[in-house]
Amino acid sequence: MQWEIVIGLEVHAQLSTKSKIFSAASTAFGAEPNTQADAVSLALPGVLPVLNKGAVERAIKFGLATGAHIAPRSVFARKNYFYPDLPKGYQISQMDLPVVGQGALTIQVPAVGKAEPYEKVVRLTRAHLEEDAGKSLHEDFHGMTGIDLNRAGTPLLEIVSEPDMCSAAEAIAYAKTLHTLVRWIGICDGNMQEGSFRCDVNVSVRKPGGELGTRREIKNLNSFKFMQQAIDYEVQWQIDTIENGGKVQQATVLFNPDTGETRAMRSKEDAHDYRYFPDPDLLPLVIGKEWVEQLRATMPELPQAKQVRYVQDLGLSAYDAATLTASREMADFFEATLAAINPSPSLPLSGEGAAVSSPVKGRLGGVDAKLCANWIIGEVSAQLNRDNLEMNQCPITSQQLGGMLARIADGTISNSGAKEVFRAMWSEGGSADAIIEAKGLKQVSDTGALEAMVDEIMAANADKVAEYRSGKDKLFGFFVGLAMKASKGKANPAQMNEILKRKLAG
Amino acid sequence: MINASLKQLSSQLAGKKISSVELTQLYLDRIAALNPELNAYVTLNPETSLAQARAADVRLAQGKGAALTGIPIAQKDIFCAQGWRTTCGSRMLENFVAPYDAHVISQFNNAGAVNLGKTNMDEFAMGSSNETSYFGAVKNPWNHKAVPGGSSGGTAAAVAARLCAAATGTDTGGSIRQPAALCGISGLKPTYGVVSRYGMIAFASSLDQAGPMARSAEDLALLLNVMAGFDERDSTSLQRETEDYARDLAKPLNGLRIGLPKEFFAAGLSADVGAAVEAAIAEYKKLGATVVDISLPNSRLSIPVYYVLAPAEASSNLSRFDGVRYGYRAPEYSDLTDMYEKSRAQGFGAEVKRRIMIGTYVLSHGYYDAYYLQAQKIRRLIAQDFVEAYKYCDVIMGPTSPTTAFNLGEKGDDPVQMYLSDIYTIAVNLAGLPGMSIPCGLGTNGMPVGLQIIGNYFDEARMLNVAHQYQLATDWHQKAPAGVNSDK
Numbered sequence: 001m002q003w004e005i006v007i008g009l010e011v012h013a014q015l016s017t018k019s020k021i022f023s024a025a026s027t028a029f030g031a032e033p034n035t036q037a038d039a040v041s042l043a044l045p046g047v048l049p050v051l052n053k054g055a056v057e058r059a060i061k062f063g064l065a066t067g068a069h070i071a072p073r074s075v076f077a078r079k080n081y082f083y084p085d086l087p088k089g090y091q092i093s094q095m096d097l098p099v100v101g102q103g104a105l106t107i108q109v110p111a112v113g114k115a116e117p118y119e120k121v122v123r124l125t126r127a128h129l130e131e132d133a134g135k136s137l138h139e140d141f142h143g144m145t146g147i148d149l150n151r152a153g154t155p156l157l158e159i160v161s162e163p164d165m166c167s168a169a170e171a172i173a174y175a176k177t178l179h180t181l182v183r184w185i186g187i188c189d190g191n192m193q194e195g196s197f198r199c200d201v202n203v204s205v206r207k208p209g210g211e212l213g214t215r216r217e218i219k220n221l222n223s224f225k226f227m228q229q230a231i232d233y234e235v236q237w238q239i240d241t242i243e244n245g246g247k248v249q250q251a252t253v254l255f256n257p258d259t260g261e262t263r264a265m266r267s268k269e270d271a272h273d274y275r276y277f278p279d280p281d282l283l284p285l286v287i288g289k290e291w292v293e294q295l296r297a298t299m300p301e302l303p304q305a306k307q308v309r310y311v312q313d314l315g316l317s318a319y320d321a322a323t324l325t326a327s328r329e330m331a332d333f334f335e336a337t338l339a340a341i342n343p344s345p346s347l348p349l350s351g352e353g354a355a356v357s358s359p360v361k362g363r364l365g366g367v368d369a370k371l372c373a374n375w376i377i378g379e380v381s382a383q384l385n386r387d388n389l390e391m392n393q394c395p396i397t398s399q400q401l402g403g404m405l406a407r408i409a410d411g412t413i414s415n416s417g418a419k420e421v422f423r424a425m426w427s428e429g430g431s432a433d434a435i436i437e438a439k440g441l442k443q444v445s446d447t448g449a450l451e452a453m454v455d456e457i458m459a460a461n462a463d464k465v466a467e468y469r470s471g472k473d474k475l476f477g478f479f480v481g482l483a484m485k486a487s488k489g490k491a492n493p494a495q496m497n498e499i500l501k502r503k504l505a506g
Numbered sequence: 507m508i509n510a511s512l513k514q515l516s517s518q519l520a521g522k523k524i525s526s527v528e529l530t531q532l533y534l535d536r537i538a539a540l541n542p543e544l545n546a547y548v549t550l551n552p553e554t555s556l557a558q559a560r561a562a563d564v565r566l567a568q569g570k571g572a573a574l575t576g577i578p579i580a581q582k583d584i585f586c587a588q589g590w591r592t593t594c595g596s597r598m599l600e601n602f603v604a605p606y607d608a609h610v611i612s613q614f615n616n617a618g619a620v621n622l623g624k625t626n627m628d629e630f631a632m633g634s635s636n637e638t639s640y641f642g643a644v645k646n647p648w649n650h651k652a653v654p655g656g657s658s659g660g661t662a663a664a665v666a667a668r669l670c671a672a673a674t675g676t677d678t679g680g681s682i683r684q685p686a687a688l689c690g691i692s693g694l695k696p697t698y699g700v701v702s703r704y705g706m707i708a709f710a711s712s713l714d715q716a717g718p719m720a721r722s723a724e725d726l727a728l729l730l731n732v733m734a735g736f737d738e739r740d741s742t743s744l745q746r747e748t749e750d751y752a753r754d755l756a757k758p759l760n761g762l763r764i765g766l767p768k769e770f771f772a773a774g775l776s777a778d779v780g781a782a783v784e785a786a787i788a789e790y791k792k793l794g795a796t797v798v799d800i801s802l803p804n805s806r807l808s809i810p811v812y813y814v815l816a817p818a819e820a821s822s823n824l825s826r827f828d829g830v831r832y833g834y835r836a837p838e839y840s841d842l843t844d845m846y847e848k849s850r851a852q853g854f855g856a857e858v859k860r861r862i863m864i865g866t867y868v869l870s871h872g873y874y875d876a877y878y879l880q881a882q883k884i885r886r887l888i889a890q891d892f893v894e895a896y897k898y899c900d901v902i903m904g905p906t907s908p909t910t911a912f913n914l915g916e917k918g919d920d921p922v923q924m925y926l927s928d929i930y931t932i933a934v935n936l937a938g939l940p941g942m943s944i945p946c947g948l949g950t951n952g953m954p955v956g957l958q959i960i961g962n963y964f965d966e967a968r969m970l971n972v973a974h975q976y977q978l979a980t981d982w983h984q985k986a987p988a989g990v991n992s993d994k
Binding site for chain 2: 039042043044045046047048049050051078080082084087088089090145147273275276277280281282283
């Protein structure tokens with residue numbers, strides 16, 4: 001039987017503020033337990049929350065980046081439940097009136113098997129601010145539980161999507177797009193190992209066009225690989241359950257990476273009554289238009305806008321444009337490199353903010369852009385991968401790379417020469433011009449020298465020249481080979497071809 | 507000396523007629539003699555108090571004294587004070603030593619005042635008789651069989667018995683004004699947001715407000731000058747220009763319009779209290795005031811509304827007392843849930859548990875709309891009544907409490923009867939308005955009667971003026987319980 005999959009995501013993005021959402025304690029990861037637990041984090045008697053403006057700014061930026069409604073007035077509410085790592089006995093969150101309302105995110109779903117890649121718009125239900133809980137440590141305490149409240153009060157933006165995704169591929173494309181976006185706009189470091197970006201995935205299955213099925217929520221997935229495995233397993237489990245005559249019960253499940261299985265941790269029956277009510281310690285959060293506009297002016301050009309511009313103005317393929325905008329570091333590196341190939345102060349390539357003037361096609365676009373994209377997507381990325389480095393750790397600067405690409409573009413070096421320059425640059429540094437000079441990689445473009453070389457070759461191979469002229473075109477390659485050998489590989493290939501063709505024709 | 511006003515004490519200290527150490531020791535001696543019977547204080551730290559007094563004497567000697575420098579002040583045990591045991595009247599915090607100062611405490615410290623000790627109170631400020639304290643009931647200095655009122659009962663008794671120069675209280679539904687009335691002293695609950703709640707252990711956050719308790723309106727003004735002010739650590743603290751609450755004390759009352767709500771003089775008010783309040787109103791007329799009849803039609807709903815909203819907030823505020831990080835933990839338990847249940851069952855008293863249960867109930871799924879939301883709507887209507895009333899008058903007056911002090915144990919079995927003793931005070935908290943109580947007579951049993959003065963928002967200076975002019979014309983505020991009015 002055919003089954004339709006319905007998936008919605010709730011993502012907890014840790015906001016990149018230095019201090020906690022309601023106190024001045026540090027949010028830095030990895031400190032000794034409880035060294036970042038101040039009086040508010042400990043929920044001492046009498047302490048009060050004071051909202052961190054930086055957390056609100058990040059929420060507003062997210063709203064701007066997703067075209068969402070930014071609530072002029074939102075309300076913090078208490079979610080009441082007892083747990084040892086929840087020091088107040090309630091979590092401050094937002095319930096009825098979240099800071100960010102409906103928005104949307106466009107995702108590119110990559111080709112899977114025979115399916116073509118496609119674009120899809122996922123609707124966002126809301127995004128709200130809340131505080132994280134601490135951690136319970138069950139090891140090393142001889143039957144007791146340790147509590148670390150360093151993380152308690154860390155600001156989170158919970159981003160809730162509509163159940164618009166109908167495959168694991170779509171869910172992952174959505175999560176990755178969101179992951180890129182929150183880092184792109186600088187509101188979250190996206191470090192999934194440290195729990196800065198955690199996904200809860202709601203999955204249900206139904207007969208095509210039928211009523212929505214009962215959903216189960218896979219909690220706390222912190223890698224895209226696990227997300228894929230967990231959704232695949234969960235979908236199959238639900239289908240098997242129904243096809244075997246069973247019923248899916250609403251539940252929260254955990255994914256076990258060791259077994260690759262999902263397992264229910266609590267069912268709806270023992271769901272908490274959280275007794276939400278507005279937190280009387282905090283005033284309603286009022287966001288004025290001026291504040292929103294101030295932040296809008298600081299927003300970077302978003303990945304999607306860049307992709308469109310790369311295709312339309314720079315003539316890149318959609319694939320290249322998507323690859324180059326996979327992270328802001330990559331896009332920035334690309335644009336800086338492109339600018340370095342052909343520095344022209346009168347033609348700003350791109351800019352922060354809304355007013356972006358497009359470069360003139362053909363000067364900075366076209367050939368240069370394609371060349372630049374090829375090198376960054378190709379050699380640079382491959383080398384970074386090999387050395388296990390991030391884009392921002394790239395040992396070659398955009399100035400260096402641009403300098404080298406300029407020498408390819410103007411014919412000074414060949415592609416193979418460029419690879420040598422690149423390797424030297426990567427391991428030893430230095431400018432392309434210095435390396436070309438030192439290694440003698442400059443192509444011979446002196447027409448007189450090349451002509452003399454060709455004359456010599458033709459004289460020594462008179463029989464082959466005769467064969468060529470009698471119609472054996474294939475011998476052209478033979479002459480190219482000899483010429484390149486004679487020039488020790490430094491001949492400008494295009495020029496050499498042109499001279500050979502002319503002289504052989506007689 | 508024990509009957510001197512804060513202004514007089516301040517000038518004696520400045521003039522070196524007495525040192526802060528001598529004054530502090532005088533009160534410590536009185537406390538040692540009288541407190542075992544009254545139980546007004548739960549924690550004393552004589553060494554700490556005297557060290558503060560010595561520091562104050564140095565400051566005074568340098569001529570750097572401020573209005574309250576060197577003056578011994580008692581602090582309600584709801585304020586966290588660094589190094590001081592801070593119990594909030596509960597077994598839950600019996601051994602909790604606060605690691606930081608509440609805003610109110612640091613304001614007094616900065617002023618150079620001496621922290622004389624922590625006063626007894628109803629557990630987590632939940633009570634109207636001070637009988638819910640884990641540390642035992644407080645006796646009313648006027649009659650040791652009677653309650654001092656609550657929840658700031660320890661403070662009221664300490665001020666009335668001259669066991670401190672002045673003191674602090676907090677008021678969520680009348681907890682400053684009702685004990686002030688029952689012990690014959692003056693007390694002021696400021697507009698919500700005037701005094702920072704930082705470091706004040708929360709009962710019902712949207713209603714809690716700290717304020718001064720003393721023997722005269724003039725003293726209250728000097729204390730409020732120290733306590734009030736914006737504090738960025740409390741999001742509900744109001745950012746306003748600093749004001750001198752004593753600035754209008756001397757103004758004559760000609761033309762003052764006093765509103766008398768008919769609901770405050772209806773059934774339930776005992777005759778002797780009514781008569782004393784009427785006499786006070788007559789005195790005000792002599793001072794040049796006029797009287798306007800007004801109505802606060804929704805005030806009759808203030809008790810039910812309060813007993814939905816305050817327990818709702820309390821049930822959440824008290825969740826942090828879970829035995830995990832500090833406070834009481836049951837000695838034996840089988841697992842986490844058992845630890846929570848036993849620690850809270852043993853650590854909280856009956857009244858606190860009652861309110862946690864009420865609050866949990868009204869916030870529960872399926873009941874929230876019918877109780878919590880409905881109560882919030884009525885709260886707005888109650889506030890609206892006052893807005894309407896202040897179109898016709900400048901201050902509102904009436905009784906603080908329907909009766910004089912009742913006897914210990916008298917209402918212990920009947921929570922609703924107990925709740926009714928706050929019938930005239932609660933609406934003020936729900937509206938966030940400032941309210942005060944000053945002594946205005948004695949009942950048939952010889953116990954003090956309080957006159958409640960309710961002002962418009964931020965009208966504390968005018969209320970203090972109104973109270974001070976009355977106290978210039980009468981001497982009810984100077985009456986003291988028998989047996990305490992000596993310097994020994």
